[in-house]
Amino acid sequence: MDRAGYGEVEPTNAVKARVGTVLFMAIFLFFWISINPFVDLTGEAVLDPSAGNSNRLNQIISLLLFTGMLGCGLVHPLREAILQPRALLAILFSWFIFVSLVSAHPMLGIKGAILALMVTVNASVYLLLPASERHFAKMLAIGILIMLAVAYYGIVFKPQLAIHQASELREPMNAGLWRGHFPHKNSAAAAMVIAAFIGLYVMNTWSRFAGIVIVALSFVFLVNTGGKTSTAMLPAILLLALIFEKVRFLRIPIAVGGVGLFNLFAVGSAVFAPLGDFISGLGIDATFTNRADIWRFAFGALAEQPLTGYGFKAFWQTEELVYSGGSVETWAVAAANGHNSYLDIALMTGFPGLALTLIWILFLPLRKIARIAPEREHSHLTRLFVRIWLYTIFNAGLESLFFEGGSLLWFTFMVALYGLSLQSSAELAAAPARARQGRVAHA
Secondary structure (H helix, E strand, O other), X not given: OOOOOOOOXXXXXXXXXXHHXXXXXXXXXXXXXXXXXXXXXXXXXHHOOOOOOXXXXXXXXXXXXXXXXXXXXXXXXXXXXXXXXXXXXXXXXXXXXXXXXXXXXXXXXXXXXXXXXXXHHHXXXXXXXXXXXXXXXXXXXXXXXXXXXXXXXXXXXXXHHHEOOOOOOOOHHXXXXXXXXXXXXXXXXXXXXXXXXXHHHHHHHOOHHHHHHHHHHHHHHHHHHOOHHHHHHHHHHHHHHHXXXXXXXXXXXXXXHHHHHHHHHHHHHHHOHHHHHHHXXXXXXXXOOOOHHHHHHHHHHHHHXXXXXXXXXXXXXXXXXXXXXXXXXXXXXXXXXXXXXXXXXXXXXXXXHHHHHHHHHHHHHHHHHHOOOXXXXXXXXXXXXXXXXXXXXXXXXXXXXXXXXXXXXXXXXXXXXXXXXXXXXXXXXXXXXXXXXXXXXXX
């Protein structure tokens, strides 16, 4: 039976459908391609701590998109779904503001928190825009195909900007690895994993041909990024998601236990020498591609301020850290981030901030998944959201992505969180009129 989209129960008029489509695609392309693709990594600006600051055009477009999304959300019948769970998020962002105010860089934290809140609102409205599941799948397919076209265009026509070069100042060792229009090979690899998940979904819900093309192109690009972790995680997450879906009693061990063990073996190997020796004995790089120095440095810094951290967005790439000279004897001071989302959020907002974040992104989704009705539990849409969720919480053990305002992976992850929430409370579109007053979403 057909279900209503993450939109109204009754058919929307043509104007609303067009506005929803335009906003959906605009947000998608803004995150997946950005307004500044093909960044030159050979210039000295990449070593400047302030180089990553948003330019004025990016800020204007972000505000316009946020205004449009908020406007659509507020006039939508399901507007109560926006920015849920509000009580938890109010506490979470209030804590971020507090730790920023008492930090050495309050404005960095306040701006970062506002941007993160805007992106969260956008993600909570995003799934209210499609008119149906087929419409949703079609727009995803078109967006991903455009993204892939831009990425491959760069490889063919802009190789100096789309393929890592030996002349790059920060990581010349990546020479020859594909990054497309993304700023780094790891960003490209993560994007291609998500694109492959979307391709599988499209193949089963809209167009088998388009889905196969997306999966094939994404996989070829993924392999050429040299992202070994993401390449290995693609089949691993597909298998893990299957087990997660079929074997209910293993869900908590997979999500909570799996993330805990992954971080123990990864970050723990950098801090505890015996564990590092054990990891090396298994034939695994115990430094996790030179991340160990960063993690040791981060742990030392966290031990000095475990309660409030150093302020939201106020540790890595700050001037006093990058230009610390001989006062800090490790190259890790120049790192762009901590290469571990859990460690980074603790470093910036203390252990209370980490606890609140884990409740939102790990424990609440488990609760929502447990409440999904049997007929939707094994749907292609639920499967897509679970795959994205699992990949992100595991990938976060090796990359920093939590609350990154411009990150397509963080935005897509939040969309998956809200998707799982909607799936847990979805109702049939053909339900009686009294059900139309409730929360309706397609499954």
